[in-house]
Amino acid sequence: MTKMSDLLFEIGTEELPAGYLEPALRQMGQMFVEKARENHLNHGNLQTFASPRRLALRVHDLSLRQQDRILEYIGPSLQAGRNEQGEYSKAAVGFARSKGASPDDLQVVELEKGSYFMLKKDVKGGMTSTLLPAMLKEILLGISFPKSMRWGEGTMGEVYAAHSGEDQAVSLAIREHYMPKRAGQIPTGTADPFGLRRIALAVLHSIEERKYALSLTELFHKALSLYGDKVDGGAGTVNAILDFLAKRYRNDQVARGADSGAVAAAMAGGFSDVNDCAARITALSELRSDPGFTVLASAYKRIKNIIKGNTSIEVQDVLLKEGAEKKLYELLCQVQAKMEPQLAQKNYRDAFALLLTMKEPVDLFFEEVMVMDEDLSVRNNRLNLLTALGDLVLTIGDISKMQQEG
Structure with missing residues (x-):
């Protein structure tokens, strides 16, 4: 009797929209059934589970090894496989050798189109544990979303590269790819090769979402002081950073529906404390x-x-x-x-x-x-x-x- 066991396959994801979960689970289940059939693996019922950051598949009573089976290979026709003296032709010999067998192992079968040589091979089933990694990888890569995002850069890019066996220098280069090469490379209206605008918005949104009460002016002075004499940490540098963030903040607030006049008015009264500025924008509006x-x-x-x-x-x-x-x-x-x-x-x-x-x-x-x-x-x-x-x-x-x- 074939031994059985349960399989639990769970993957972590970034936050997935609610509407993406059911289709993803349905695809996981369907693809597993197809892969199991292709690999001659018996299994029982399937269950799928999801949360905004998890997708999981549970397979009950999955056989621990493939079924043993007999494979039949059709070769050349009888006419092409034997000469007039009854000897095997090069076509028959080559066919047998390609399957790891001798010409003497060939059998003749009658098909609709005539007599043909056939080779039967007994194939022992492989262990399920050796098949699952490739199967599950194909299932994971086969899930289709209305919009997909992949992280191949920054810190995660470095982690993935190192895990894949890349050289340490290559992994480090992937992480540092978007870091500015020198100070003062401020994005233009059409170009932001280092993603600084995106980073600036991420900083502002983090401060807003966590309701941090802090002074950006003091924060930047402190951060720049850590570089010692390597960086000009004076008021000019701090003001340049604040001005860059202020432009991102102004555009972002208006894009999110805030009154443009109220945004301009509140920011003129001070922008260093982002949440304080947001509260004044609301009051003015x-x-x-x-x-x-x-x-x-x-x-x-x-x-x-x-x-x-x-x-x-x-x-x-x-x-x-x-x-x-x-x-x-x-x-x-x-x-x-x-x-x-x-x-x-x-x-x-x-x-x-x-x-x-x-x-x-x-x-x-x-x-x-x-x-x-x-x-x-x-x-x-x-x-x-x-x-x-x-x-x-x-x-x-x-x-x-x-x-x-x-």
Whole structure:
């Protein structure tokens, strides 16, 4: 009696779409039945299993060796295989030798087309364990998906190459193939030979998905410092890296449906903390339709033009002469105090909503107050007041960019 055993064939995959699983399992089962028949292997029931990252086939009662069988080979015709003296011809001798037999082992059979020489050979069944590797490999390679992806580069490319017996230098070259040959090779609009744009997006998506609260500026300074004097780790290099990532981030956000104006505004307020920037994009998008938004955005644009290089935010009460500027300063202090806990908790929607309550005092200020007063002290005090207001708005973003792009 032929001995039987169960076979479990399981493979790990990258995340597979749900719609791909059933067809893949069906193909695995069908191909195993075909391969088993071709290789004369008896088996019982088949079961298939799947998860998003696993495909498995279980075969019950698989015979441990092939069936013994008799193979019949048809050779040359009787007329071509023997001469008039009854001796075997070269055709008959050659046929027998090609099958590892003697001409004396040949038999004559009658077929529809005439008499022919035939050779029978008893073939002992091989062990199933020696047949399975090739069978399962063919099944694996035969699975068809609507869209297939193969990894032959990078770290996995190195692992596969080494496992296949490639020289260590070749394996290493495969891993380092897409690494830049020198610093400063920034991708162009049409060429990205080292896949840096793809890597940049992968970094950004990883930070977003894991909700990391980190400063890219600090991270890059730290990373560059590890190279010592081999790399220029100054602000110029860090800013160049940030600018490269910022372009990828901006395009990616818009491609994913974010408001382009809100993206530009939030990024102008700071991009180093990716998730912080994303939260501000959401807040700006949600409150864009508020009646106070247009007034505040228009005012912020004027503020930027007026203050230019001014950075001081020190406001002296005694220099506030007009009622409109006094009211604006009073409300600014109140709003700033209310915004601080909201900003600390990254609750940017509520923080921005507080800013929008300032639309009337801001509008009144520009109607009734001459910023460039003849008295230099008064003028500077008013510039400082507007700078303080502008800095507070910028904690959320440069909303004038939403006015320009919207």
